[in-house]
């Protein structure tokens with residue numbers, strides 16, 4: 211992980227942030243049929259088993275689709291890129307896309323998880339969230 | 351088991367109603383339906399009232415306005431399918447033999463509550479990273495364009511068509527025709543969607559009175575339209591990522607409705623579908639089996655979906671043209687079907703339709719394809 215904010219996860223149940231600044235998105239893996247889900251859930255919707263464990267997901271995926279959001283709630287400064295990323299575990303997770311010009315984003319692009327400052331808590335402390343960045347830009 | 355017949359329909363003008371609220375809009379729609387049915391309102395035995403952001407017991411506030419106290423009444427919330435779900439509940443009460451005359455109302459006053467894009471509940475993990483309703487549909491549009499080669503100009507034909515239909519509907523929110531250029535030059539909301547691709551924030555209400563065979567025979571004066579199916583489903587949880595360019599939920603709900611009505615998609619003469627955004631109309635008509643997947647953009651260019659076309663879609667103006675008062679939307683769709691099937695639609699009348707279909711879906715919860723979907727089929 212490079213240039214990541216060290217801090218507290220903006221949503222600890224969904225994003226694990228470690229003291230060294232690295233982290234992973236968290237979800238459930240079904241111990242009976244192997245299906246994965248995001249976010250963590252109580253039972254498997256494939257086989258209805260409750261034998262689920264919380265697991266970290268891969269940090270590399272492929273952009274399924276995206277949009278440039280130009281009107282949003284006051285919590286988000288526009289414009290920003292938003293996309294759905296398919297992960298090897300078979301889950302599709304939404305996140306913002308950064309580290310690339312907005313007009314260069316393409317469907318099918320390989321991306322990696324990047325931990326970044328993302329909003330504040332009630333006391334004004336910066337929280338750590340995630341965005342997806344292009345895989346090439348990331349490997350240095 | 352009795353069939354279910356729609357005997358009276360009513361709706362308010364859709365648009366901005368700054369001096370009114372959901373209760374008196376609902377009461378106006380109720381009065382319209384009662385007058386249309388030509389019955390004594392005291393014949394109504396039960397009520398189902400759909401609304402989303404109007405607070406507790408809005409249905410009771412509607413009935414209090416018109417002096418109909420004492421009835422069994424249920425308030426119904428199912429996001430954008432709330433009004434359609436109220437009709438389904440009313441039809442089930444009749445089919446079960448519990449009641450002979452039941453009213454379903456959908457009402458919503460939104461313009462004092464929302465400005466700009468509606469967002470999912472803030473607890474939603476996708477809302478937490480910046481999802482808005484338009485952005486989710488924008489992403490589906492982008493993927494559809496990539497997979498099927500739809501152009502931005504083809505997508506613009508949907509708001510052009512629906513606002514042209516709305517211009518012929520005196521109760522619609524928008525009464526002005528627009529061009530493809532108007533769509534492409536309107537304010538960007540979430541690329542590739544622009545302002546004209548989005549349904550507006552609207553106030554309005556609609557009501558329908560449904561009756562059993564016995565009551566319809568006595569009160570309908572030959573104007574009844576049979577509610578041949580009223581299907582409801584919730585989305586299933588995906589075990590692996592599903593296509594975002596086809597809607598299994600719309601498909602499955604439609605199959606339930608076709609089976610109940612004893613017809614297939616080829617028998618449908620026209621449809622009102624949930625065009626909350628332009629791309630949504632594409633996904634819906636293909637999910638309903640009315641057009642093959644990937645073929646709707648070319649069909650639009652041929653004019654197939656126009657009022658004069660082979661299979662008119664959203665002759666009322668749809669959500670984009672007529673407006674989208676969440677709870678009122680699904681009921682207003684059925685009002686349009688009934689008026690078209692009776693031949694009472696004036697400037698936007700379709701020639702001689704026999705079978706009409708209404709489709710709603712709405713709500714968002716991470717991990718499921720859609721929260722609630724309804725398909726209703728009316729046969730003259």
Ligand SMILES: [Zn+2]
Nearest residue numbers: 240243254257
């Ligand atoms: Zn399982």
